[in-house]
Amino acid sequence: MMPLIKKLSEPKTLAFIGVAYTLFTTTILLMPGSEIPQIKIAFIDKIAHVFIHVFLSFIWLLYAFSWDKYPVSVKKVSIVLLACFSYGIVIEVVQLLFIPARSYDAFDIIANGFGSVIGLLIYRAFRNTLANA
Numbered sequence: 001m002m003p004l005i006k007k008l009s010e011p012k013t014l015a016f017i018g019v020a021y022t023l024f025t026t027t028i029l030l031m032p033g034s035e036i037p038q039i040k041i042a043f044i045d046k047i048a049h050v051f052i053h054v055f056l057s058f059i060w061l062l063y064a065f066s067w068d069k070y071p072v073s074v075k076k077v078s079i080v081l082l083a084c085f086s087y088g089i090v091i092e093v094v095q096l097l098f099i100p101a102r103s104y105d106a107f108d109i110i111a112n113g114f115g116s117v118i119g120l121l122i123y124r125a126f127r128n129t130l131a132n133a
Contacts, residue, residue, distance in 0.1 A: 032099055
């Protein structure tokens with residue numbers, strides 16, 4: 001199991017996972033609304049935005065600090081989280097301006113922010129677990 005974790009934690013692998021996930025997420029979020037299956041669960045859209053941004057921020061934080069020579073700093077964490085949050089805002093604006101049957105929703109942006117913060121908390125817990133192992 002440890003060789004797999006070591007391989008997955010290499011910067012090139014994390015960069016590939018981050019880019020692939022970001023492109024996949026972008027594709028899904030920019031699909032016309034008519035192509036998205038309708039699920040009858042309250043607030044499913046907001047829950048989806050939270051989970052998307054949890055993983056988005058988690059994977060990019062892993063990548064940003066995947067080298068031992070780059071210690072975790074508030075400045076670098078802030079840059080990663082700001083980039084993830086800005087990505088969510090750009091997606092919402094693109095949906096508003098260019099995607100039929102999709103609309104801008106400020107609550108999606110709030111959900112994105114919550115997801116990014118949760119991603120940071122999970123990253124910190126993950127990093128602390130590895131440090132204590």
